[in-house]
Amino acid sequence: MLRKKLILLILLLPAIKVLSQKKEVPTPQWRPKYHFTPEKNWTNDPNGLLFLNGEFQLYYQHNPFENKWGHMSWGHATSKDMIQWRHLPVAIPEIVTKDTTTWIYSGSAVVDKNNTSGFGINGKPPIIAIFTADQPKQHKESQFIAYSNNNGLSYTQYSHNPVIDLNKSDFRDPNVFWYEPAKQWIMTVSMVNEHMVRIYGSKNLKEWTRLSDFGPAGYTRNGWECPSLLPLVVDNDPKNIKWVMLVSSGGDHGPLIQYFVGDFDGETFKDDNNGTKVLPVDYGDAFYAAIAWRDAPQNKKVLLGWMQDGRRETYPWKGQMSIPHDLSLKTTEEGLRLVQEPSSFVTKSLAKYSTEKALLKKNMPINDTRINLSKERPFAGNSYWIEAEFAVDKAKKVGFNIVENPDITKNVTVGYDAEHGQLFIDCTISEMGNKSRRNLEQRAPLKAINGVVKIQVLVDNSSLEVFGNGGEKVISTMIYPDINATNLSVFAEGKAVIKNMKIWDFNQK
Template identity: 30%
Template sequence: MILKSKRPLFHLTPKENWMNDPNGFSYFKGEYHLFYQYYPYNPYWGDMHWGHAKSKDLMSWEHLPIALRPDMEFDQDGCFSGSAVEDDGKLHIFYTAIRYSKSSISQSGNKIPADEKSLISTQAYAFTEDGIHFKKKKEPIIACPKEVGDEAYFRDPKVWKKDQYWYMVVGSKSLDKEQGNILVYKSSNLVDWQYLSSITKGDIGRMWECPDLFELEGKDIFLFSPIDGGEDEQKNIACYYTGSFNYEKGDFKFEDFDMLDYGFEYYAPQSMLDSKNRRILVGWLVMEEPLDANENWTGMMTLPRVLSLRNGRLQFDVVDEIKSYRRESLQKKDVVVNKQYELNFQHENTFEMNLEVEIKDNFELQLFSDEKKGLKLSYNSKNRQVVINREDVMNDSKAMVFGKERKSPQLLVNNNLKLRIFADKSVVEVFINDGQYVMSAIVNPREEQKKIIVKGNSPLKNIEIWRLEKIF
């Protein structure tokens, strides 16, 4: 028997139907706003709208009316991804307006482009004064510069302010080759935009979606989601470069590269700077369809992650607000594991766990387990990698199409491995060694898969676990 409800409590999901990319992540009039790509008529991709939710603490979200609909001639086939900034008491929205040159009908009956080259893309603008009602500008604000870009691959504007000017990066691809790039724009008033430059690095992906560029602790960070930038089952990935951005010329000096998440499904993240000066990142965990026939929703967001730098690389942590939802807890120290140890704790697959392991041998942690089968988190002392395997918690769901196993980069653990784990009914996020790396996975556990089991002979220096609860 499958769990009665697989909808997460703390990962934002659509009230019903389809969700993808986070959009317009912002702080406006004392509340966090998170928009998202949304199809309101069935749980499959179709003509994109902007769904909308708000929160005071990034954990409890209130669904609001649809913010943007494809109701203008220039966006009649979709309001694609974009961003939002607050200025002068208004929330300013920038999004990609879509028309199809050719269309077809999907297996679910939704209108879709005939192919990816059938998109006619421009950048468009809307605003709100109250966070509920939105007014669009009656024509696009930026057309694709034909000398450097392709209008079929021109989307996802991200806007921010530096000194007295506003800047925008838009995802794109090169005209003459299968190579991703971004186009950079500059404005003094959020209305009139001047093309500044094109930035590319030709060794990853054939188009760069969902770009984001910001300063963090003296470094410039460039996030992007390159199409066909990955390997194996997941071709589309989310990653970043550290470097330095020249605001006069629009040049980016690329330095270190890394993935934003080493698990499954993670894509199209977007960041914002909140009133506490935290750089917070939210990503989309891809689902192709509902987990099973009993569910009427598709897609979810990650928990909001605070970004910092450590040794020149991004470090990740879940926002502190989640601690307000901790309930019963259990703590144990210096636990000896003799082949197998079961953690006796009632949690209903919604919990936070901190685990510190003294590595003496190979180590395995099973979550969502029935004693024999579960989500396996293991550490191989020879390869020094954390491995996540979800084969035994997929349970025939077709929502998860990106494989069964992922591996972290090699770790320098000095015989000490630290894991911070958030389980939320049908999803798990694993933060390795104080957030050096993150591995996320959507899962589909059965009703009896609720146990937490440790296998191997490595002692547990510390275990802390809290049941997480949200009262509606």
């Protein structure tokens, strides 16, 4: 059970590292400003993503009582721009009876527009949540549904739950969508230890028929979780659609989400590569359990993941979400590949939440040197967003030294290794002597285009996400800089030119 092992590791690492450390010490220096965190207490997987009444609805795995994993329930928040979030009461709490406790694990939610479930009232379509019910005492996971008639603020459990029960201990994370050609609901759900995704169909969300299984395929050294099946546009052509199966399946060096590109006929998903390739969604060590908004405006599919690594305690919250990613497919020499860009719903609001004047640079040579950018920034902190284009045909490496301390002896390096054709994050200097940091360097293959490479660097106090060439490759990780480690510099080994660079500093939440 990979996710339980991952969460256990997250819980144990800080205790192993510093047994004498006082608990519940506030850490505002690590609270993200433009990523979602709960007001307090634990969060992990995003759940039930919907766009409703002009707002993005986010449900999430949540412990309402403590800043650690447990008492699993669905927390709830809404946003108009995916930056500023309104925190709402717990939408689906754990179920406690005299006989058993049922925790509300991960799942999805749908607007039942045609009231196929019969749960709607007064002609208004209900919202149906479909989730895994975990019963720890019985060592059992099954699929439940609940319905809402108040715009998803609260839910009523279906009286005949579970709707799917295989009497298994590891059977979870249903993701449901309406498949119009067959006029029915489709569910993907994880057969964890079998390394398979089971596909079900239903006309009413209550009675489900097994349609097919996908897998084993790709990476199978850990259990499969959080599957989802999405139709994505190829090469920006809305008439060219391929299907992508996402599976969170752990990895050898940290969390791994893999994807498969193929076709779906309403019953069966067929991978174009016959399950022979392992295609990572993210090349970092802190991006997991991601699912997408299927109904975002402009027909966009917007992916959101959980970010956490457990190396440090944060308080009064634990865990955060990634930046939302707009998804598409691109034809490459290797075949169709996933492209992930920071969502346009976020980028169009950058100016609203950042300093009045962003730092701009154009056609600036950087030859075997480091240039300090901190003095020119109107608001110096560790919450900022960089977009940069480098000409690298005469360079060995280019990039940024972020979260530098004042004497420039510690930093994290982010950039492009032109000699090896790799996007990279290097935490070696910042984590010197820290034995809890396993992945000091994280790299992704990336080719310069006509001698130019584009890098987006999203630093948000305790998170770091790097996008290469408009989202062809992504690396996500967690960082925990000292309070005074706020310097920023740009560097080159060899001769390079910053063709364009813009930096937004965030000064509010």
